[in-house]
Amino acid sequence: MPVVKEETVAIGSDADVVLVRQRVRRRAQELRFSLVDQTKLVTAASELARNALEHGRGGEMLLQVLEEPPRSGLRLVFVDRGPGISNVELAMKDGYTTGGGLGLGLGGAKRLVNEFAVESAPGAGTRVTVTKWH
Amino acid sequence: MDRIPILRMGEFLLVTIQVDMHDQLALTLQDDLTAQITRTGARGVLIDISSLDVVDSFIGRMLGSIASMARLMNAETVVVGMQPSVAITLVELGLTLHGIRTALNVEKGMALLRAGAARRSRA
Structure with a gap:
C-alpha cells in the first residue's frame, strides 16, 4: 500500500494532544474527508494520544497518507514507551480503566475508524494503528 | 496562564469555549467556575461549545464534572451549540x-435556565 506522505508528532505533554488533533484535522481536510469523518478521526486521535500520554509515558504519532486508487486514507500509528497492556481484550472493553478515566479510549476509538489494531506486551510499550478510508 | 473567560449575566454565568482546549485549560475552567458560583450565588451556568469542532x-x-459540581452548589448547567x-x-x-x-443555542439555553430558576424559587 503506497504511503505518499508521512510525518511524526511527538506526544510528551497535553499541548501535544492538541497538536495531534490539529495535524490530523489538516490532513483529513486535504484528503477531503467529510466533516463527520474528519471529526471521528480527530476524536479517535485525541483519545489515543491521551492514552499514550497518560498510560504510556508519552511517545509519538506517525501519520501516513495512503493512496490506493480509487480510495485514499489516513493511517495513524501511536507508539508509546509505557508498561504495555497485559490483557488487550479487557482493555478494549467500554468502561475498563486503570487511569481513572471513563475507559472509552480504545473501544471508542475503534468504533470511529475503519481499521484498528493493537500490539502490546507487558514491558514492551503499546502500538495502536488506526486507518480511516475515504 | 491561559484562561477561559466567564461572563456574568444577571443570576447566570456564561462561558464560551472558543479555543481547542488543552487539558490544563479545562481543569482551570472547572476551578474558576465553581469559585465564581460561590462568589456570585449564580443559579445557572451556560456553556457554549458551538466553536468546538472536537469533543x-x-x-x-469535564463538562459532566462541571454539571455535577454546579448542581451540588444549587446551580444548573446547560451546554449549548453542539455541532452535529x-x-x-x-x-x-x-x-x-x-x-x-443541552439546548440548540444560547437563546434557548438561557430560556431553559430561567425556567429552571423560576421553578426552584417557587419550590
Missing part, C-alpha cells in the same frame, strides 16, 4: 453526556 472523552468528562458532527461522533464514541442538559 473527546476528556472534555466530555460532534454529536454523531460522541454517540459512536460511547459518550452520551448523561445528566447534562
Whole structure:
C-alpha cells in the first residue's frame, strides 16, 4: 500500500494532544474527508494520544497518507514507551480503566475508524494503528 | 496562564469555549467556575461549545464534572451549540453526556435556565 506522505508528532505533554488533533484535522481536510469523518478521526486521535500520554509515558504519532486508487486514507500509528497492556481484550472493553478515566479510549476509538489494531506486551510499550478510508 | 473567560449575566454565568482546549485549560475552567458560583450565588451556568469542532472523552468528562459540581452548589448547567458532527461522533464514541442538559443555542439555553430558576424559587 503506497504511503505518499508521512510525518511524526511527538506526544510528551497535553499541548501535544492538541497538536495531534490539529495535524490530523489538516490532513483529513486535504484528503477531503467529510466533516463527520474528519471529526471521528480527530476524536479517535485525541483519545489515543491521551492514552499514550497518560498510560504510556508519552511517545509519538506517525501519520501516513495512503493512496490506493480509487480510495485514499489516513493511517495513524501511536507508539508509546509505557508498561504495555497485559490483557488487550479487557482493555478494549467500554468502561475498563486503570487511569481513572471513563475507559472509552480504545473501544471508542475503534468504533470511529475503519481499521484498528493493537500490539502490546507487558514491558514492551503499546502500538495502536488506526486507518480511516475515504 | 491561559484562561477561559466567564461572563456574568444577571443570576447566570456564561462561558464560551472558543479555543481547542488543552487539558490544563479545562481543569482551570472547572476551578474558576465553581469559585465564581460561590462568589456570585449564580443559579445557572451556560456553556457554549458551538466553536468546538472536537469533543473527546476528556472534555466530555469535564463538562459532566462541571454539571455535577454546579448542581451540588444549587446551580444548573446547560451546554449549548453542539455541532452535529460532534454529536454523531460522541454517540459512536460511547459518550452520551448523561445528566447534562443541552439546548440548540444560547437563546434557548438561557430560556431553559430561567425556567429552571423560576421553578426552584417557587419550590
